[in-house]
Amino acid sequence: NSKVIQTPRYLVKGQGQKAKMRCIPEKGHPVVFWYQQNKNNEFKFLINFQNQEVLQQIDMTEKRFSAECPSNSPCSLEIQSSEAGDSALYLCASSLTGGSGNTLYFGEGSRLIVV
Template sequence: GAGVSQSPRYKVAKRGQDVALRCDPISGHVSLFWYQQALGQGPEFLTYFQNEAQLDKSGLPSDRFFAERPEGSVSTLKIQRTQQEDSAVYLCASSPTGQHTGELFFGEGSRLTVL
C-alpha cells in the first residue's frame, strides 16, 4: 500500500476483554515499531521488529501485551485482559532499513478506549 495502515481506527473494549490491533507496514519495509501515545503526551516505545524477529520488547508495559510479525510484514499487537490504563492511541511505524538513521513512517493509529 501507499502508507502504513492500521485497523481498527477506534476500539472500545470492556475491562477484561482481549483486543488485537493490526498494522500493515509499507511494502518491503524491514523495521516495524509499535508506540503507545497517551492523551497529550508523546509516543512511548513499545516494541521493535526487524523482519519477523522481535529484537526489542522492553517497552511493553506488562505481560498482558504481546506483539508478533510472523511473516515479516503485517504485525499484530494483542492486549489481554484490558485495563483502563491501557486506554491510549497505539501507533505503528515502519522504515525501509534496519539502520537507525532514518525517518519513520507512521500509521494513523488505533485509539483504544477501555471502559
Template structure:
C-alpha cells in the first residue's frame, strides 16, 4: 500500500480535525443480520471532487470498490455484485449500500476523497 493511500485511510479511520479537513463516515460501526440492508454514508473533504470506497476483509489486502468524480461513477470494477450499490449526489451524502447482507460482506469499509 502506497503512502498516499495510507494517508487517505488514516483520515477516514481516525476522523481527526475540523469538518472541512476530514472525511466523515457514518455509522462508525454497523452490524446487520443476514439478508438485511446495510447502508454507510460518507461526507468527503470540502472541495474534493473525487470519492472512493474500499473494503478491508480480515486477513486480506485493502480492496478498491468504486470511485466517483464530480458525482459520476468513474470506475466500479471492484463492486462485488448486484447486491451492492453506491451513489454520490451533489446535494446529499455519498453512500454505499448492500441490499441483502451475506456473511462474506463482513469487513471494514473506508471512504476517501481527493
C-alpha cells in the first residue's frame, strides 16, 4: 500500500541521549509529515515539510527536535535530548502536494523506547 520507508524500526535510548529517525518518502512526494503516536493511540502532529522547507511545526518540535528533509537524502527527525515521555511510535507520512486534498501515505514507524 505505501512505499514510505522508515528506519530504524526500533531504537532504545537512555535519557539525555540523542535519538535519530529517518524517512524516505514515496517517490515523487514532496510533502513529508512526522507524527508521534503514544501508547494510547493518540496522534500528535510534529512537523511537515514541502521539499526542504518547513511548513509547520509545534513548539515541542522547534525546541527539542532537529528535523530536515535535504534534497536527495532521507528526511530525518532527531530528538536532541531524549526524555521518558518521548517513548512512542514516530510515523512519517508523505503526500503528493501540499495543502488540502491529498492522501497521506504512512510508513511503518520507528518505535523509540527511552529508558
